[in-house]
Amino acid sequence: MVAVPRGSGSPQNGWSAMRPVLVGFLLAADAFVVGTLVLLRPDEWFPPFLGFGIVLVGLVWFEAWAIGHRHDDEGSSGGGD
Numbered sequence: 001m002v003a004v005p006r007g008s009g010s011p012q013n014g015w016s017a018m019r020p021v022l023v024g025f026l027l028a029a030d031a032f033v034v035g036t037l038v039l040l041r042p043d044e045w046f047p048p049f050l051g052f053g054i055v056l057v058g059l060v061w062f063e064a065w066a067i068g069h070r071h072d073d074e075g076s077s078g079g080g081d
C-alpha cells in the first residue's frame with residue numbers, strides 16, 4: 001500500500017468536490033428534457049413530463065445538498081485505519 005502525504009494535492013480533488021459537477025450535468029440534461037416536453041407537447045406528453053419533472057425536483061435538491069457538502073472528505077486519510 002502506498003501512503004499519500006497529507007499535504008499533497010489540492011483540497012478540491014475528492015468525490016465530494018466532484019459531486020456538484022456530476023449532478024449539475026444530470027440536472028442540465030433533465031431540465032432540457034422537461035423543457036422540450038413543455039415546449040413541443042407531443043401526443044401523450046404528460047406522463048413523461050411528470051416522471052422527468054419529479055426527477056428534476058430531486059436533482060435540484062441533491063445539487064443544493066451536494067454544494068453544501070463539497071468539503072466533506074477534506075482531512076480524511078482515505079486509508080480506513
